[in-house]
Amino acid sequence: MSRRLTSPARVTVLGTGSWGTTFGKILADGGADVTMWARRPELAREIAKQHRNSDYLPGVQLPPNLTATSNLAEALRGAQQVFIAVPSQTLRDNLVAIRPFLEPETIVVSLMKGVEKRSGLRMSEVIRQGLEIDPTRIAVASGPNLALEIAREQPTAAVISSVSLETAQAVALLARNRYFRTFVNTDVIGTEFGGVLKNLIAVAIGIVDGVGYGENTKASIITRGLVEMTDFAVAQGAQAETLSGLAGLGDLIATCQSPLSRNNTAGRLLGQGYSFSAVVKQMQQTAEGLASVAPVLELARSIGVEMPIVEQVKQVLDGTLDPKDIAPHLTTDSDEPQGERINDDAEAPGGGVVWRSIKRAFDQLRDGGRSPRGD
Ligand SMILES: NC(=O)C1=CN([C@@H]2O[C@H](COP(=O)(O)OP(=O)(O)OC[C@H]3O[C@@H](n4cnc5c(N)ncnc54)[C@H](OP(=O)(O)O)[C@@H]3O)[C@@H](O)[C@H]2O)C=CC1
């Protein structure tokens, strides 16, 4: 009996925070040889020698086929796929350092869930600009993926998206194992915006939690938040069903209900009365939502999409709205009661685009959120 011998794939993860390290473990447990890049040499040594990352994943044992270095050139050498998990606002500068060492065929995967503040660009767009590579070599990963739960090997699903289905499948084949299941789609816009926007709704949930409001308030915000997410993303070119899949509704549920979420935690501190700067000081890890609020609202205004919940998150962050006043304003402050669903634009007090999107979102939910590519 002959056995086919293939050498393991060689992959690199840039960033050894909670998600980068967890994703490295996912890939290693799926059989790849993983090299992590840590910007701090002492953390690279701890991961390489003790197979631990006590700063970010205390108590988690990392697999033997995962190593680390603080030398970027060494980390990128021979990598078939490179996964990036640094804070979104630092990506562009990091790409300048990465570019000289990136090999011509390497696939680059964003694990990040933010938009760039100064440009409003999604992470895959920043990667495309910063590395000047074809979009078919770029993928993004998203979904209900709280790092610590996955590091503890709790069963989880995610989506890998690329404009090239072949690329998405190549990444999904490596990023899967007995506890991590990946689906694929080609809706990069929807997949990325799902991850960005659910962070903003999770901040809102944290705020009302911090104030002391209960489940009705939170369910109202989650449900109306999904409408805002879908409306915005569809106006940007996303498919509505992506927002009712893992990268939208799935991630929204996980992030809004988990105390592990940093966005949720940041919101809770705001709701308890801490100022924005005090919250930023207290956060030890990245809460992307805090930086994404302003660019998302700018994009929303430029395309005429209303996002009343996100607007109010911004006002709380700016200190111009008392956190306890956020909940009643789940719609725009029109004198006319708005329809939750509407079948006829003529009945829509807020105008056609918004209502068509709301209807689309709810129709997708009713249809079970099927998408052509698995998720
Ligand atoms: N944690 C999670 O559950 C998930 C996170 N994500 C997304 O992944 C991305 C990364 O988040 P996460 O790993 O959780 O964040 P963490 O805060 O846990 O870690 C941030 C990582 O980035 C490094 N870093 C910070 N600043 C810079 C810089 N200027 N240049 C290079 N590296 C830097 C940190 O290094 P150092 O330790 O030296 O400071 C650390 O390795 C975010 O976009 C987040 O939304 C997505 C899904 C799940």
Ligand SMILES: O=C(CO)COP(=O)(O)O
């Ligand atoms: O993206 C995440 C879960 O899918 C992590 O959320 P936080 O960044 O809020 O911790």
